Amino acid sequence: MTTVTPALHRQLAQAIEAIPTVHIEAPVAGEVVADPEAFYTRLQDWAFVNYYAFVISSANDQRKRYKCYHHQVTTRNTRDIAEEDRRRPATHVREGGCKYEVYISRLRREGGQWVFNYCKNTTHNHPPAVDPFLLHPHEWRRPGHFQALAAAQYLRGSVGYATASEVLSKQDLQIGRRKFYNLHRKAESGQLTDQSEAHWIKNYVESANCLFDTLEVYEPRDDGGQDRVIKAIAWWTPEQVNLGRRFVSGFAGITDATFNLNERYMPLQIVYGVDNTLTTFPLIQAFICSESAETFRFVDSILEEHFFWDCPGMAVIVGDFAKGLTAAVAQLAAEQAKKARKASAVSAESEDEELRSPTPGPVPLDTIVVDWVAKTEDYLLVGGGDVIILQRCEWHAVEAIKKRLIRSGYRKEARDHLVDLIWKWVKSMDLKAIQKSRNMLLKELEEDEQAYLIDYYKPKESSFVRYYTSQYPNLGMNSSQRGEQGHQAFKKGLSKSVPLYRSVEKITVRLQDLGRQVDDRINRQRESLPRLVDKEVFELVIKKITHEALDLVMGVLIEAKSHLDTLAIEQRDYDFSPEAGCQLSCPLPLRYGLPCKCWLAHFYDHGVPVPLEIFHPRWLYDGPSVLTEKWVMSLSNTVTIREISPERAATERYSGHKFANRGRQVILDTAFQMAEFHQKLPAGEAHKFAAAIQSVSNTIAHRQEDKLLATKANPPRLPKPLVPPKLTYLPGRKRALTGREIAEREEIGQIHARRKAENVARLAQNANDQILATNLVERTAQDQIAAAYYDLPISEDDISEIEKQGQASVTRDGDDDKGQESDGFIDIDNHFTDDEPQDISGYQHSSQPKSQIEPELLLSISIPSDSSSGDDDVLESSDDLPKVDNLPPPPPCARRLGKPSASSPPVSSSRSRRPTKKVESQISQDRHAAEAKAIKEAKARKRSKGIPRGKATSQLLDGLDLDEVDRELELPFRSSQ
Numbered sequence: 001m002t003t004v005t006p007a008l009h010r011q012l013a014q015a016i017e018a019i020p021t022v023h024i025e026a027p028v029a030g031e032v033v034a035d036p037e038a039f040y041t042r043l044q045d046w047a048f049v050n051y052y053a054f055v056i057s058s059a060n061d062q063r064k065r066y067k068c069y070h071h072q073v074t075t076r077n078t079r080d081i082a083e084e085d086r087r088r089p090a091t092h093v094r095e096g097g098c099k100y101e102v103y104i105s106r107l108r109r110e111g112g113q114w115v116f117n118y119c120k121n122t123t124h125n126h127p128p129a130v131d132p133f134l135l136h137p138h139e140w141r142r143p144g145h146f147q148a149l150a151a152a153q154y155l156r157g158s159v160g161y162a163t164a165s166e167v168l169s170k171q172d173l174q175i176g177r178r179k180f181y182n183l184h185r186k187a188e189s190g191q192l193t194d195q196s197e198a199h200w201i202k203n204y205v206e207s208a209n210c211l212f213d214t215l216e217v218y219e220p221r222d223d224g225g226q227d228r229v230i231k232a233i234a235w236w237t238p239e240q241v242n243l244g245r246r247f248v249s250g251f252a253g254i255t256d257a258t259f260n261l262n263e264r265y266m267p268l269q270i271v272y273g274v275d276n277t278l279t280t281f282p283l284i285q286a287f288i289c290s291e292s293a294e295t296f297r298f299v300d301s302i303l304e305e306h307f308f309w310d311c312p313g314m315a316v317i318v319g320d321f322a323k324g325l326t327a328a329v330a331q332l333a334a335e336q337a338k339k340a341r342k343a344s345a346v347s348a349e350s351e352d353e354e355l356r357s358p359t360p361g362p363v364p365l366d367t368i369v370v371d372w373v374a375k376t377e378d379y380l381l382v383g384g385g386d387v388i389i390l391q392r393c394e395w396h397a398v399e400a401i402k403k404r405l406i407r408s409g410y411r412k413e414a415r416d417h418l419v420d421l422i423w424k425w426v427k428s429m430d431l432k433a434i435q436k437s438r439n440m441l442l443k444e445l446e447e448d449e450q451a452y453l454i455d456y457y458k459p460k461e462s463s464f465v466r467y468y469t470s471q472y473p474n475l476g477m478n479s480s481q482r483g484e485q486g487h488q489a490f491k492k493g494l495s496k497s498v499p500l501y502r503s504v505e506k507i508t509v510r511l512q513d514l515g516r517q518v519d520d521r522i523n524r525q526r527e528s529l530p531r532l533v534d535k536e537v538f539e540l541v542i543k544k545i546t547h548e549a550l551d552l553v554m555g556v557l558i559e560a561k562s563h564l565d566t567l568a569i570e571q572r573d574y575d576f577s578p579e580a581g582c583q584l585s586c587p588l589p590l591r592y593g594l595p596c597k598c599w600l601a602h603f604y605d606h607g608v609p610v611p612l613e614i615f616h617p618r619w620l621y622d623g624p625s626v627l628t629e630k631w632v633m634s635l636s637n638t639v640t641i642r643e644i645s646p647e648r649a650a651t652e653r654y655s656g657h658k659f660a661n662r663g664r665q666v667i668l669d670t671a672f673q674m675a676e677f678h679q680k681l682p683a684g685e686a687h688k689f690a691a692a693i694q695s696v697s698n699t700i701a702h703r704q705e706d707k708l709l710a711t712k713a714n715p716p717r718l719p720k721p722l723v724p725p726k727l728t729y730l731p732g733r734k735r736a737l738t739g740r741e742i743a744e745r746e747e748i749g750q751i752h753a754r755r756k757a758e759n760v761a762r763l764a765q766n767a768n769d770q771i772l773a774t775n776l777v778e779r780t781a782q783d784q785i786a787a788a789y790y791d792l793p794i795s796e797d798d799i800s801e802i803e804k805q806g807q808a809s810v811t812r813d814g815d816d817d818k819g820q821e822s823d824g825f826i827d828i829d830n831h832f833t834d835d836e837p838q839d840i841s842g843y844q845h846s847s848q849p850k851s852q853i854e855p856e857l858l859l860s861i862s863i864p865s866d867s868s869s870g871d872d873d874v875l876e877s878s879d880d881l882p883k884v885d886n887l888p889p890p891p892p893c894a895r896r897l898g899k900p901s902a903s904s905p906p907v908s909s910s911r912s913r914r915p916t917k918k919v920e921s922q923i924s925q926d927r928h929a930a931e932a933k934a935i936k937e938a939k940a941r942k943r944s945k946g947i948p949r950g951k952a953t954s955q956l957l958d959g960l961d962l963d964e965v966d967r968e969l970e971l972p973f974r975s976s977q
Helices: 006-017 036-050 138-139 143-153 161-170 175-181 183-187 194-207 238-248 292-308 323-349 394-407 411-427 430-444 449-465 481-491 500-512 514-525 549-568 589-591 597-606 647-653 662-681 686-713 739-790 798-811 855-859 871-876 892-897 917-944 963-969
Strands: 055-057 063-068 102-106 113-118 211-220 226-236 252-258 268-275 280-288 316-319 379-381 387-392
Touching: 006 036, 006 589, 036 055, 036 102, 036 113, 036 138, 055 138, 063 481, 138 143, 143 161, 143 175, 143 183, 161 175, 194 211, 194 226, 194 500, 211 238, 211 292, 226 268, 226 292, 226 500, 238 268, 238 280, 238 292, 238 514, 252 280, 252 481, 268 292, 280 292, 280 387, 280 500, 280 514, 292 323, 316 323, 316 798, 387 411, 387 449, 394 411, 394 449, 394 739, 411 430, 481 500, 549 589, 662 686
Parallel strands: 252 316, 316 387
Antiparallel strands: 055 063, 063 102, 102 113, 211 226, 226 280, 252 268, 268 280, 379 387
16 A cells, blocks of 8 residues: 555656756766756756755865765764753654765866766665655645745634645645744744834834834933833724724723733733624734833823824723723823813913813812822813723722732631622622621621721722722623633734734734624624514614614613503503603613613603614614714704714715824815915914914924934834743643632642641651550560569559550540450551551459459460560569569570560660561561470470369469460461561
């Protein structure tokens, strides 16, 4: 089964057919070569026909050598890296050691011409390649290679190799995986400087019919000079201007930043808007160095100048708790308040009506909510009495409080209860509920957290508690989640390894299709209707407003009908004045610009369809491109009817923005206005006005020339790569962990470490207790063996002391072994591993005399010991025992396991090091032998005294069968060996 498929065979035939016939024949030795480059092409053509390839091994002015593609014996290692130090050892090499070689050289006898010759070895040591297209010198010969590269270059960064390969295969093209992923690296091998990359970005953005602006600062150099560094570069398309003026003016905009989208680690700051299908779209984007107040002020100045120069701007700014955003709003509020005060003072002092400021009265300072911690304002007062509100994400607020609770040491059970109280406070819908839920939360917190909540979050309640946010024109947003979702479209194909200019290019290409996407969503709704729409009530607005607006209003219509039914049962009339409008602060008119249940109940009660005038123009399919005045819900509102013409809307939309065609139209309009004003001037003033216009124009032109010369002498450059943010990622997750998630993982790690330390300490304590108890039992067993050998009684004091210590060790171990049966054996193998402690006392209280203790109890303890100890009190308490000096010498077992001799040194009570297994085995064998010998000697002494077998002659052995005693004396040791 061959791997040469018919498709590969056709490609090879097509490539060979393209080779000249002269190049198919093998070169002849001694052949004169006119051009070395042309000969190298011929050599490769001949090699390709034979499924081989050559590479240039050496070249100089007199000789050029060509070796086989597989001539290397070992891989080149110019950095002298050892094999064990290679990061990727599991790679492939093209080693072959093929000695096939040819060369061309200049010969004097040929007049200095290049002459071809073969070397000594003219045969290859390997078979020809099955697919010569895979050899690097022949990659370009595959039919459609360059077309595949061009198509792959277009697909690279947008889709993966699998998708790109499928697209190319439909065009009968193919490209390797490595070649596909190396396209960007090969194309960007020539690195751009900071200045050239900034220049390239500006030229590209302008060539793509986009506008841009930069925030530049001067930074000192080491030589004493200054560099112009770009701290932020923002760009936007004309379509974004049109969408922003129609859908964002008077409503909410979301601002958020995302990271790791370019190799300079510059965050991408994006301001989002929401269209009439409740779909998020980017309004403006900027690569910035940090989320500082200066950056937010820079973006806000662009929005004011290029987007909302003649109409209301954003009424609500939805963002997180970024300090830069809060500081920027505070600075703008302070500047606007200062201007309003100054304008009010001028208006009060001036007697000329023409000099009076159009700004109404002094600014009511009590409406500015001050953040007592950061010294910032939450509301931005602007001209005309409008207010720009800074709304903070409720999710970020709760997450920040949860992080504080984790770091403060609250247990998880307590935190779960506190989090429920926090969300209850955040989701409160009236003032009493806010006060009640906040007080309940404060009661459950410690003093530090109470102060933290009161000082930092209580002043910001109006920016994230739902009672307040439900009255802002924010299109139903309670968090910045729409911005987080919008980042996914921008992150596609971008990473921290992509150059900044490539990131700008990819984003700009995607923005070109923004208008078509919005139009498709709207046009798709024109052909259908919501299934549950009340066609009689919405007869005048069907086919004119979007489905999302109808869905919101239809949900409220059900409440209106229910309210009217209740009034009918109570036999009351519905009282509503269209001139006064809604007096209940319903969220639908405030948040969406749509009629609430108050309006709908009025028209439904009168049997009149809902008019189009009470719907905000942003919800129309063909609404006006911009509203220059603030819209108010009223039946006398004619702006919707006046500007509903599709032809006019299309003309305004595609007429361009304010600075279309590089602002040329602005200059022409200004010149035309100045010319008209010049015609109205009286005699003697016209020529002065013309001279002033000329002087101002010349001044502006000279200043611009100086600016261009300064820019040429010191061109702006991009900042050096920033320090990457310290983000934590989990395997298989693209999103970094938040601060709260990191705190939870740290808490879990601390819990695991604490539990591990407690378990280790408990196991160590249990082991020590068991060792002490075992040593005590072993020492007691040794004494019992010696006493049994010498027929020595054991005092009751010793027995009670042993029982106390044994019970204490069992109690410290914490295990209860009641109800368990013990056979009197203790397994050495399981002694330190069993969960249940063994009964190690070995004794029971008895009312019999000391000498009548049951021998089974004395002989059932059989635990070996590696230490020897004695108790002198046992011998001293016995009056009828012989003196120690008169006793016969004890056997080796007694000497080793029993009482120490008088000459032996005292034994320390501290536990010695545990012997090895080999030593233990030897000790065990010696002990068995000594005990067996001692038992035999005891039996022999009994028989020598004439005691018949099976007859007890003492109180200790009274009633006992001697054969049974002999069997019991065979101590049942269980050795680990």
